[in-house]
Amino acid sequence: MNVNAFTDKKSLSSDLVMYIKEKLLTGQLKPGDRIVETKMAKELGISQTPLREAIHQLVGEGIVSIVPNKGTSIREFTPKDIFEIYSLRANLESLAFKLALFNRKPQDIHHLEMCLEKMKQKVNSDSVHSLSKDTTHIHTYINQLSQHSHLIEVISSISFKVALVNSRLRGKYSKQYEWEEHAKLIKVFIEGDPIQVEQEVKSHIYRAYCVFTDAFVTEKVEDCDFWQVL
Secondary structure, eight states: OOGGGGGGOSOHHHHHHHHHHHHHHTTSSOTTOEEOHHHHHHHHTOOHHHHHHHHHHHHHTTSEEEETTTEEEEOOOOHHHHHHHHHHHHHHHHHHHHHHTTTOOHHHHHHHHHHHHHHHHHHTOTTOOOOHHHHHHHHHHHHHHTOOHHHHHHHHHTHHHHHHHHHTTBTTBOHHHHHHHHHHHHHHHHHTOHHHHHHHHHHHHHHHHHHHHHHHOSSOOOOHHHHHHO
16 A cells, blocks of 8 residues: 555545555564554654544454553454454354355356366466465355355454464465365355355364464464364
8 A cells, every 4th residue: 555645535544444454464564563653653644643543443353452551552362362263254154155055156156166267277376476365255255145244244344353364374385275275165165065065164264273373373272172063
């Protein structure tokens, strides 16, 4: 996002929210980093008021923390937070995928098959380093097919936390692995058995959770029994 664009927009606080989120996803801001309002406002050439509004919105979303006498900082997710994000996503998306089975049309199946084909081509491309945009599109597309507006809204409310956690997984598994995971997911969705779809979505997200915890979490949540009953 072009910093100079802020001076031309009326929805300044919303733009600042997107700006901070973008810096988080690209690693320019990291969990635990402090946000000094005066410094950031000066760097962006804006007043502190819209920045303060943006920060309060991010506090409400659970992305930023304000601690008395310590100031504002990017929230650091605990092992329990990570577990809750993944387990919540597993339950929400498994329901969305099952509902999507009743609304899918031949063109939806064709679209998903084309997505897989494009991903397969990117697997062998040296110019593409991640399939994260493609995989996010697949999940979002099928979630939307559920046509359950409240469920979609709840999934959307945790989507940035999911993206933020997933951004740390880049380089932890290959493009081939990403493709195989989503090829399996789409295959089960096309076959159309609701029980199999639910199981595969939960297993798919659990495998991602395991990759994350193996890479970053030293003190793990005792979660095995919970995942077995999801």
